[in-house]
Amino acid sequence: MGKVFSHMTMSLDGYIAQPDDQVGELFDWFEAGDVVVQSPNEDIAVKVDDAGAEVWRYLTENTGALIAGRRLFDIAGGWNDKHPAGAPVVVVTHRPPADAAEKWPTTTFVDGVEAAINRAKQIAGDQNVSIASANVTQQALALGLVDEVCVSLVPVLFGEGIPYFSKIEGGHLLLDDPIVIQGRRALHLRYPVRR
Numbered sequence: 001m002g003k004v005f006s007h008m009t010m011s012l013d014g015y016i017a018q019p020d021d022q023v024g025e026l027f028d029w030f031e032a033g034d035v036v037v038q039s040p041n042e043d044i045a046v047k048v049d050d051a052g053a054e055v056w057r058y059l060t061e062n063t064g065a066l067i068a069g070r071r072l073f074d075i076a077g078g079w080n081d082k083h084p085a086g087a088p089v090v091v092v093t094h095r096p097p098a099d100a101a102e103k104w105p106t107t108t109f110v111d112g113v114e115a116a117i118n119r120a121k122q123i124a125g126d127q128n129v130s131i132a133s134a135n136v137t138q139q140a141l142a143l144g145l146v147d148e149v150c151v152s153l154v155p156v157l158f159g160e161g162i163p164y165f166s167k168i169e170g171g172h173l174l175l176d177d178p179i180v181i182q183g184r185r186a187l188h189l190r191y192p193v194r195r
Contacts, residue, residue, distance in 0.1 A: 001126060002062065002064060002121075002124055002125075002126055002127045002128035002129060003128050003129075003147035003148060004117060004120075004121070004128070004129045004131065004140070004145055004146050004147050004148075005128060005129075005130055005131070005146065005147060005148040005149070005150055005190075006130070006131040006132075006137040006140070006141075006146055006148075006149050006150060007059055007130060007131075007132065007150035007151070007152070008132070008134060008137070008150075008151060008152070008164050009023075009026045009027060009029070009151075009152040009154060009186070010026070010151050010152065010153055010154070010164045011024075011026065011153075011154060011156050011157060011158045011161070012153060012154070012155060012156065012157055013157045013158060013159065014163050014164060014165065015158040015160070015161035015162060015163055015164070016134055016161070016162055016163070016164045017161055017162040018158060018160075018161045018162075019160055019161050019162070021071075021075055021162070024156065024158065025154065025156045026154055026156070028154065028185045029048060029052055029152060029154060029183060029184065029185040029186035030046040030047070030048060030052075031046070031047050031048075032047075032048060032049060032052065032183075032184040032185040032186075033047060033048040033049030033050070033052055033053075033184055034047065034049070035047065035048055035049060035050055035052070035053040037052075037053045037056050037057065039056075039060060039084040039085070039086060040060060040084070040085060040086020040087070041079075041082045041083065041084045041085075041086055043082065044084045048183070048184070049183055049184040051181050051182060051183035051184070051188065052183045052184065052186065052188075054181060055152065055181055055183065055186075055188045059085065059130065059150070060084070060085045060086060060087075062127050062128050063085045063086070063087045063124070063127060063128050063129070063130045064087055064088075064120075064123060064124025064125055064126075064127025064128060064129065065087050065088050065089075065090055065119075065120035065121070065123040065124040065127075065129050065130075066083055066085050066087045066088070066089050066090070066120070066129070066130045066131075066132055067089075067090045067091075067092065067116050067117065067120050067129065067130070067131045067132065067133070067136055067140075068089055068090075068091055068092070068131075068132050068133050068136070069091070069092050069093075069133035069134075069135050069136045070091055070092065070093035070095075071133070071135075072132065072133045073089070073091045073093075073107075078103065078104045078107060081103070081104045081105065081106050081107060085130060087123075087124070087127075087130070088106050088107065088108065088123050089104075089106070089107045089108070090107075090108045090109075090110060090116045090119050090120045090123065091107060091108070091109045091110070091116075092110060092111075092112065092113055092116045092133070092136050093109055093110075093111070094111055096109035097109075108123070113136055113139040113140050113143065113145075114143055114145065116136070117129065117140060117143075117145050131146070134162060134163065134164050134165070137149075137164070137165075138165060138166065138167075138168065138169075139169075141168060141173055141193070142168065142169035142170055146193050147192065147193055148190055148191065148192050148193060149175060149190075149191045149193060150188070150189065150190045150191075151164070151188075151189045151191075152183075152186045152187075152188050152189075153186065153187045153188075153189060154185060154186050154187075155185065173193070174194040175191035175192065175193055175194055176191060176192040176193075176194050177191075178190060178191050179191075
């Protein structure tokens with residue numbers, strides 16, 4: 001059985017996007033090295049350092065399903081039904097697009113975070129489930145459904161924007177000591193969720 005993890009690239013002051021949903025310099029680490037790593041989506045490759053390649057592989061190679069919120073899905077245009085992780089996408093939304101079945105045949109739309117995680121686990125089988133949306137991550141953490149929180153922390157301060165974490169339901173959530181991978185233009189952190 002795979003695990004459920006969240007991953008976002010985050011500014012040093014805690015933001016995953018600018019107020020206008022643009023990512024600014026957050027993804028500079030995807031072009032900060034000499035190691036070309038092809039994603040499962042043949043249209044996308046990253047050019048990272050050795051540490052970044054290790055992290056990219058960890059995030060994509062054993063991912064059987066990815067969960068996104070409707071906002072991210074819309075911003076990304078549904079990744080043209082081919083997410084860079086190469087995994088089917090489960091979108092949390094109360095209203096799927098009218099043309100969803102024709103335009104995004106490998107994408108599943110569900111109502112609610114718990115339902116999304118259950119569906120993603122069915123799709124993933126023994127592989128991991130990755131959550132790639134801040135709000136969905138926060139809700140899944142509150143429900144106790146996340147095994148690991150991953151952050152690629154990058155050296156930029158936004159000053160304002162969309163936070164990875166804001167209010168956590170139920171108060172403090174303790175995480176175990178991080179697994180730390182120092183990369184070029186990013187410090188990659190993996191925190192197992194304490195049970």
